[in-house]
Amino acid sequence: MPRHPNRAIVAWLLAGLLAYLLLPWYAIQDSAWYAVLTQIADGPETANGLFQAFAHGRPWLLGGLAGLALATVGLAVPPGRRQGLWLIAGALLGLIALVGGGFAIGARGWSFEVFNAWFGELEAQQFGMGGGAFVAITALTLLLAFGLARCGNFKGDLFVAGAVVGCAALLLLFIAYPVTKALSAAFIDEAGHWGLGALFERIGDARIWNLGCLAGSTQCGVAWNTLFLALACAIGSTVLGTMMALLAERNAGPRLQTPLRLIALLPIITPPFVVGLGLILLFGRAGIVNQFLEYAFDITPTRWFYGFLGTWIAQMFAFTPIAFMIMRGVVQGLAPSLEEAAQILHADRRQTFFTVTLPLMKPGLANAFLVGFIESIADFGNPIVVGGQYSVLSTDIFFAIVGAQFDQGRAAALAWVLTLFALGVFALQRGLLGRQNYTTVSGKGDAGIPMRLPDGVRRTLNGVVYPWLAFTLVVYLFAFIGGFVRTWGRDYTFTLTHFQTAFGLEWSDFGLVWSGTAWNSLFTTLTLSGLSAPLTAAIGLLIAYLIARTDFRGRDGFEFIALLAFAIPGTVLGVSYILAFNVPPAELTGTGLIIVICFLFRNLPVGVQAGTAAFKQLDKSLDEASLMLRASTAQTLQRVVLPLLKPALIAALVYSFARAMTTVSAVIFLVTAENELATTYIIGRIGNGDYGIALAYCTVLILLMSLIIGAIQWLVGERRLGRRKSSAAPLAAGM
Amino acid sequence: MDYGIEFRNISKRYGTDPAAPLVVKSVSFGIEAGSLVTILGPSGCGKTTVLRMIAGLESPTDGQIFIGGREVTTLGPAERNVSMMFQSYALFPHMNVVDNVMYGLRVSGVPKAPATARAIEALKNVGLVGYDARMPSELSGGQQQRVALARALILEPKILLFDEPLSNLDARLRREMREEIRSLQQRLGLTVAYVTHDQSEALAVSDTIIVMNDGRIAQRGTPQEMYERPGSEFVAGFMGEAMLFPGVADADGSVRLGPIDFRPRQSVAAGAVKVAVRPEAWQIRRDGGGIVGRLQKRAYLGSYFEYTFATPLGPIFVVSPELARPLDLGAEVGLMLADHGVSVVHADA
Structure with missing residues (x-):
């Protein structure tokens, strides 16, 4: 009847191991990661972790494997504090080797000048981390969380421990790290030296x-x-x-x-x-x-x-x-x-x-x-x-x-x-x-x-x-x-040319051609927003759950960072991303991924707040009753909490989707010719004075968004509460 | 001793601030397998926290918890073979009665058909037939209670915990459910920990009562022991509304309370003591004798009278079953002690 208590630990140990075997370790520059799966035993770009360590002169990657091995020892002892210590030791060893190595060794040898002086020039170099590194680090992070739980933290709940440590790692990596890095650029003066003087000089500027x-x-x-x-x-x-x-x-x-x-x-x-x-x-x-x-x-x-x-x-x-x-x-x-x-x-x-x-x-x-x-x-x-x-x-x-x-x-x-x-x-x-x-x-x-x-x-x-x-x-x-007149102010004749230019469709010998100039940006926007909205809602509600329902050391700090993204202006976040994720270990600029991540963390507070408000209205003994009936925390979330949180789920989905579709400030730094978004496209048109096309595009966006929001509401549906018909919570659960 | 549940030096504080006060202070006790123990105390005494630590919903700051001889201190609720009934019942509002009851089976991987059959069987055991498809909001309080009970029992736990289960029911239903819980516990041989603040409920259902005060165990014992031989002022006052009067114990074992001399059932050391007298332990003498009292207030409660007398010892509250000849306000009577319901405890510092 009861599931084996070590199941999750074994699963993540395996995942970590497979990350070393099956996935290319580094990010692939010019093609998708799945395109090179057959080449994981080949060259220094596409090889998996094991080959990178042995054949391509990157032995520090073995630290991660050693950490996994050390954590595996913990399986031999019964669940409890001793097992926890093994897990923590292994996870820390692996994380220090991989993350520390990632930051210390960049695309051109040592990332810090000091190391050149201490250890001499380094032959080896690293690219941005890819699939293998990502899965391995995730596995080690979760093993660390499991170890902490086994030592009696988080009430011994592996799921809560994993969620807290995982979310905290995400918040640190994608909010705290880039913002700190970007803001610290103000301390570096023209000559490249650190000093408070540079900051005061710049901030004190008369302009x-x-x-x-x-x-x-x-x-x-x-x-x-x-x-x-x-x-x-x-x-x-x-x-x-x-x-x-x-x-x-x-x-x-x-x-x-x-x-x-x-x-x-x-x-x-x-x-x-x-x-x-x-x-x-x-x-x-x-x-x-x-x-x-x-x-x-x-x-x-x-x-x-x-x-x-x-x-x-x-x-x-x-x-x-x-x-x-x-x-x-x-x-x-x-x-x-x-x-x-x-x-x-x-x-x-x-x-x-x-x-x-x-x-x-x-x-x-x-x-x-x-x-x-x-x-x-x-x-x-x-x-x-x-x-x-x-x-x-x-x-x-x-x-x-x-x-x-x-x-x-x-x-x-x-x-x-x-x-x-x-x-x-x-x-x-x-x-x-x-x-x-x-x-x-x-x-x-x-x-x-x-x-x-x-x-x-x-x-x-x-x-x-x-x-x-x-x-x-x-x-x-x-x-x-x-959007329907030729040129505002001069020629008010009715026309559809703006729509035609932006959203033209043509039949050619090759079939349907999306000839309009706006299609590209529209599809990109829809895809990226569509990817980010469920992620935002899921992570936001998860964080809301952790804040509202669990009690752990550092919970206040956790809540603060989660809501901090609301206070960080989008422009600052965008600048931070472009400065922080331009170089290994996390080399993301120019990809669609960084836009999705930016949407995610920019809109996260909305999800968190919608969730927190909803949890306040949900009797805590409901989740406790489920736990007492031997449901795991994950099962409780899925079967009891989520169905009762449908209004909050809708609100979070709609908000994060709509905000992703309409945001400008954060992503304007991150778009490329390949990944142009609707809003940046429109801003560009306005810059050129093409108000007609810009307005036509806006009209299409508004109509499209109304349709999609309706669809989300219809898909997620109403929650069932017996005879009491409760209307969906107002969309603005709290901004 | 074969303990179903054992606490060893359990302490608990909420939050992470080491300066925060302890809610439970180094509590140790054992609950014998197959017995029903009530944890009784005023609100804020830590009794619910103790229950939640047994359940695994809270983890202790210090100490060890054993269930069935196995240490479970760091384990979650799912790994303890424990079930619990909540004060609010906590029925899932989005599931119907059968879905609620079979929830525990479904999350443990039992297929739907056998789970449904067992859920219907469990509902029959608690006397609820024909409500399978109803939503919880369509049930009365007593019916919701039965659904919650069936849901708690379906996993056949060794240990069942009750958190003030009867507080939302009216008086008649309360007695009915109380008896049902007791007979179910005895039939299934369950170890039950039962939290309440109602001492009459505790007296009626328990094998053992643990009285808690301010995060500590004040006293434990059988219902009779607790009622008749309270060990402290607090327990005497809490069990059965006893009033406490200062008295003096002599070396020969007799105790003086104002003009009355009596020989208590338990022996006490000479010196200042407190005499705890329950309201039904006063005998009213119309012809005087004992403590002189004048009737100040009178209330008729159907099966008895409640009197308040002004006496040299202060106001005394008396319950009198003598309905035929009620006293008039202002009447002067003598108050004597009966041979039951009187106990002597050491005066607290």
């Missing part, structure tokens, strides 16, 4: 901190630009979002619910710069407004809209729905009985609203403000589309890396400033708001009836929200129409 604009003379530093924009955007989106939430929950009838929900959903499925484009069609130099002014008052069109104003309005459109979703949850969570209590105590509606309702929303307001702030400083698409001369940190980092300057040090210094902003706000949010929460969503129903809004407040809300909704509609409408 970053100049406050000249306040005196009205010159431009402000880019750091101040970013800060001003973020503050304006955070305040604006919080106020508007709160107004919409109050109106939707407390005043509007069912008629307004659907359009509001739709508006809330739009920015999730649209690329962030669609609004920017729509605004350009309205207010840009060739936009409707300017044309009208020229026609009616003979005012020469200028680029007045580009800059702070345009970016701010575009960001307001993009991020108000997020504030709306946060605040809607808050308003729903307010206990009506508290308002009734105030009214019983003779407060009128207006007094109740300002003394009870609004103060209770304070933590939510602060939360919405901080999220708006972080989103704004991390935004790349809107500043690049409508920013004009108004430069912000995220765009400056981009130009420091890809522009003519190619100044890694400056990019790193700017990334420092941006990261510090983000981390500061993130810390503020966690520290100030972490424990504070007035909204109580308990299982018990609150018998109270929500108070009607006071008349003055209601009139104000109506006066602001409805025009805003109309404005939103107009902007999206223009973005939609823009």
Whole structure:
């Protein structure tokens, strides 16, 4: 009946061994790894681990084998602390040999100058790690986790131990390592020496901190630009979002619910710069407004809209729905009985609203403000589309890396400033708001009836929200129409040429030809997003499970790193990846894999948060009951937890897919001609002034994404809970 | 001794901070195979933590746990041959009754057909027939309880753990389920550890009672021993609502409580003691004698009266089965001790 307790250990020992025998050890440059499986006994590029060690002069690879052998000894002793010690010893030996060797010995001998001085020049060199190395290191990492579990950590649960150690290794490798490496570039001065001076010199640059604009003379530093924009955007989106939430929950009838929900959903499925484009069609130099002014008052069109104003309005459109979703949850969570209590105590509606309702929303307001702030400083698409001369940190980092300057040090210094902003706000949010929460969503129903809004407040809300909704509609409408006219501003004749150029199909002698220029990027985007979404959801929910349900040393640190990716702006992550994964041991740039990984870790916090919120509502004794019935942790997850987590699963899948489809900032560094993505393609078209094609593409993306989200929802299905029909959780389980 | 479950010097603290307080403090005990032991104590005394450590849901900070003579301290729940009933029943809401009950078999690799047959059989054993396809949300509290019991028993565990299993049931159902659990335990020869905070429930079902207080075992013994010969103020107060009065023990073995002299059943050393008197152990003398008391409060509870008297020893709470002639408020009576329900414990420091 009970499974053999060593089963998982044996399996991973075998996997480690097979990695040495069956797979090419190093990454294959020009073909797929499976194409060279027959050549694993051949040359120094394609050989497996064993041949690399013996025939091609890379004896340090034997350390991994020795580690596996040492761990195998542990099988001879019964499960317990002694076995654990064997496993740990073997795994550590192997990991030190492989990972240490990987970092120490690069493509041209020793990776560090010091080693040349100590040990002399090294003949051997290494390429980026490939399939064999990956599986071997994974196996050793998991054996280390099993050893720790056998020594009494993680309550002796091998699965939990493996999940914790595995996820921690991933987070370290793909978040902590690249970001640290990229940020440390700021310490290296022009001559290649380390020093704090280089960092201070760069960060203290006048181009970053100049406050000249306040005196009205010159431009402000880019750091101040970013800060001003973020503050304006955070305040604006919080106020508007709160107004919409109050109106939707407390005043509007069912008629307004659907359009509001739709508006809330739009920015999730649209690329962030669609609004920017729509605004350009309205207010840009060739936009409707300017044309009208020229026609009616003979005012020469200028680029007045580009800059702070345009970016701010575009960001307001993009991020108000997020504030709306946060605040809607808050308003729903307010206990009506508290308002009734105030009214019983003779407060009128207006007094109740300002003394009870609004103060209770304070933590939510602060939360919405901080999220708006972080989103704004991390935004790349809107500043690049409508920013004009108004430069912000995220765009400056981009130009420091890809522009003519190619100044890694400056990019790193700017990334420092941006990261510090983000981390500061993130810390503020966690520290100030972490424990504070007035909204109580308990299982018990609150018998109270929500108070009607006071008349003055209601009139104000109506006066602001409805025009805003109309404005939103107009902007999206223009973005939609823009794809169907010949040249905006000059020739408004209806045409389908933009769609034809981008998505043309032709029949030729060889069959169907995808002749449109956009097909390539569309397919790449779909494939990579489709690959990353399930991974993001799976790893995100797994981490949420570990955070919510297990208790181990270092859990807080684990949670912190997992959520840190949210605070790290996409631009910084992208720069980090290109700097860190350009050289062995992890040589990934130029591949589709690095884009998938970037999507994964960029969107991971979304999965984690959706999962964490769901776990809070799931009675812990359900998983414990399953464990007591001798289900393994993996079986418990599969049979009990996952079916009950379907809403969170959908949310995580949809979010990670949609965000992967629409993200710009992180991946703009990672795309190549081969792996062009939809968003970067569109940005390129905008750069060339081809608004028609860009807008046509956006329309196609929005339609496609709606279809796919519908399909995901339909595929995953509803969870079965007997007679209680529970509607799927709101998509925004928490941003 | 053939212990089903044995704790050796088990300590437990939550979290990883070594400064955090211990929830369970160096607890050692053994539970004989085939017996039913209740762990009784006020909330926060560590009793549920002890149960969860037996189950393998928590691991001890220090010490060793043995089940059936085998050390299981570092093993997970699946490797212990232990089953558990949860306070909330923890029925999987997305599975119907049969799926819930056969869950343990299915995850152990038993094919569907035999698993279903055994699940239906198990449900019949706990008296639940014809509900196989219902969802848990469509069952009453008592029915859910039976499903949870059938589910816990289907793997034929050696050890069954109960975490306050009756706290969500009404009074009548509670007695019924209590008797059922007891008879099931005796029929199957199970070793059962049963956590509760209800002392009457503990007295009714147990072979042995362990009373815990503040992370330690205050006393263990049979229900009679615990009720009649409590070893400390805490146990006397916790078992049966005894009131404690300061008294003096003489060298000749008699104990003085105010104006009353009596000879306790257990011998005590001379000096200051506490006399624990249960509310039913006071005899009311209408013609005076003993401690003088004046009736302050009176409540009628159907099968008995509850009186509170003001006395020189402070207010005394008395339960009187004499329904025919109730006392009037303000009546002056004498209070004497009966020969049962009175125990003497050392005064705690």
